Amino acid sequence: MFATDPLTLNQHELERLLINFETSVKVRRRHQLYLWTQGVLQSFLPHETMLCGLGSISGANLRTEICSRAVIDEAQAASFCNGEQSLLLDMARYWSDSSGAPMTIRSTDAHPLARRLHLNGIERAACHGMPEFGAASRKHVSAGSFFVFLHLPETTLLRYKYLLDLILPHLHVALMHVCNNEGADLIPDSTPEPALSxxxxxxxxxxxxxxxxxxxxxxxxxxxxxxxxxxxxxxxxxxxxxxxxxxxxxxxxxxxxxxxxxxxxxxxxxxxx
Structure with a gap:
């Protein structure tokens, strides 16, 4: 159960938040990011798919990743994260031009991105990022990050922005750790495939x-x-x-x-x- 006050965490939510804090600091690799976001994090920020980007809204040297419980084909993955017209960057630009605060969007809202969500079969989405990600005009700025959550449950939508604001720094640090340990790009490399049973x-x-x-x-x-x-x-x-x-x-x-x-x-x- 969520707390009655949208800006207050009850005991269960506090416990979930602390567990997520403890889990996030252990993330160092891509598969660990997946296991955290599609595992423990679901108890705090339920979703089906998470899109994330590290860099800046300008798209220069932008690194992207998709963590999802659903099977996403190459065309859909490209629509979500690749290119200037990707869903990730479209949402990031709107977020940056607005208040830079966490946002939630329904496919039925009178919102510039609502139709795009509808066309992708997404009823509800949320997004938030670090201020540096939206600093496209600043030359010397550290890498920021941006996160988009797709297919959210209706019951948590009212509180999602508040919860997302709390967990954002830990999402950012986890993604930074993955990038630092996985090299310059998050796309799987051509290293030999480990033996599968x-x-x-x-x-x-x-x-x-x-x-x-x-x-x-x-x-x-x-x-x-x-x-x-x-x-x-x-x-x-x-x-x-x-x-x-x-x-x-x-x-x-x-x-x-x-x-x-x-x-x-x-x-x-x-x-x-």
């Missing part, structure tokens, strides 16, 4: 096809919780933050293996001549 490869195969944990459990005759555990291990091994990236990384890994096999056959053929 036979069961994990089976789960990843169905993740690629857009199956839910429940559906995968039925196919493999295991519980949805067991599937969830396998998915989390896959994310950790592949060093990615969501199912779509895991699927893409897995496909890339298969293609690389096929290329290596073809190259090896070519080498054998050449040496036999």
């Amino acid at each position: 036979e069961r994990e490869r089976q789960v990843l195969q169905w993740v690629r096809q857009g199956k839910t944990n429940h559906e995968i459990g039925q196919i493999l005759s295991i519980s949805p919780l067991t599937v969830k555990n396998h998915v989390q291990k896959i994310l950790r091994k592949l060093n990615v933050s969501n199912r779509a990236q895991a699927a893409a990384r897995g496909v890339k890994g298969d293609a690389a293996k096929q290329s290596k096999r073809s190259s090896a056959l070519d080498d054998e053929a050449l040496s036999a001549q």
